[in-house]
Amino acid sequence: MRCKPLEKTKLKHKKGLWSPDEDQKLRDYIMNYGHGCWSAVPINAGLERNGKSCRLRWINYLRPGLKRGAFSMHEEETILTLHGLLGNKWSLMSQHLPGRTDNEIKNHWHSYLKKRVAKSESLEAQHTNTGNNESSSSYMNSMSTNLSFDSSDTANRSYVDMDQQIPQTQINKLPKILFADWLSLEEFHGHNGLPFNSGDSNGSNYQYTPVNELISNDGSTDSTETASHESNYQNEDMFQNNQMKIDQIFNFNGGDINIEDFLYM
C-alpha cells in the first residue's frame, strides 16, 4: 500500500551506524504505532534518518523474530538450492528462511557459499579435464560437494548445525537436498490447505511462498507473490531447465520425479 506523498522537508538525514538510542526510538515507535508510512516514521519517532533507512534498520535488525548468528547446515542447503533455482533473488529466498533477512542471506552467499560453489565447480572442472566424467552434472556435484565441508572450511569458521547434529561421516550419505524438511505442505499451506501466511509478531505480512509458485510458469494461481515470479519463469525454457535440475537431483538419488511430484512429496 502506497502512502500519500509527504511535504518535502529540508532536514539533513543522518547516515552511518545506528546508535542504541536511535534503535530504541524506532523500536518503541513501531511497536506502539506500526510503521504505516515509512517516510513518516522518522518524523514521528524523532529520528534524523530517512524513511528508507528506518525501514532497512527495522527489517534487517530490529524486527522481532529475527535469528542471529551462524547459519545452520539446513539453512545453507536451502540457500544453495534456491539459488540454483532462482538466482540472486534474495528476498524470495528469505521467504523460505524464517528469521533470516535478504541482506543476511546475500551477505552469507558472498562470504561463504559463493566461494564453496566456485571451489566445487573448479574441482569438477579438474575432474572433467582428467577424463573422470562420471554421470552427474556439475550442478549436482557442486551440491554434493557443498554438503561435505573440507578441513579448511571448518577450521576457518565455527559451523553451527542447529537443526541437525549430523556426524561428518554420515554427511556424504545424506540425500543431496533435504526438501522434505522445508517443503512440507503443512508448512506452506497450513492445516486447512489455505496459503500459509505466518505474520510475524509485529503484524507485518511475512509470507512463505510455496515453492511451486517459484517454479511454476502456468500463472494459474492468484497469489500476489506469483505475479512477481512470473517474469522469472514465464518462458518454457526456464521451466524445462528447472525440471532438468529436479531430474538431476532425484535421479542422483535413484528416483525419477517430475515437478508436480517434487512439489507435493
Added chain:
DNA sequence: AATACGTCCAACCGCCTCGCG
C-alpha cells in the same frame, strides 16, 4: 608493537515498480 591484508556485515545507493493525483 606496528602495519598490511583479508573478511564480514551493516548500511547506503541506484534502479525499478506501483499507486495516486
Added chain:
DNA sequence: GCGCGAGGCGGTTGGACGTAT
C-alpha cells in the same frame, strides 16, 4: 496518459575486526 513519490530489491561500499607478517 503522465509525473511524482514511496516502497522494495539487488549491488556495492566502508568500516570494524581478526589474522598474518
